[in-house]
Amino acid sequence: MSKTKEVRRLSKWANKNYPEFQYEYALKLLNGEGTKENKALGIYFMTASACNGYPKAIEYLNTKNSPSN
Secondary structure (H helix, E strand, O other): OOOHHHHHHHHHHHOOOOOHHHHHHHHHHHHHOOOOHHHHHHHHHHHHHHHHOOOHHHHHHHHHHHOOO
8 A cells, every 4th residue: 555545545434533643643643654744644644543541652651741852
């Protein structure tokens, strides 16, 4: 599967409120993998994933927001 198709698939499921897909889509957006980098949208989906209780998203946000970073 091409990276662009993968990002479209992730986007579809992320927008349907699936936390794992929100997390994966957020990483793609934050890193510009298979799509244009979009930090604001990436943080939006990472936050949505964390709010939906996805542990990796919670860990990601806790790590990025810690005082040492």
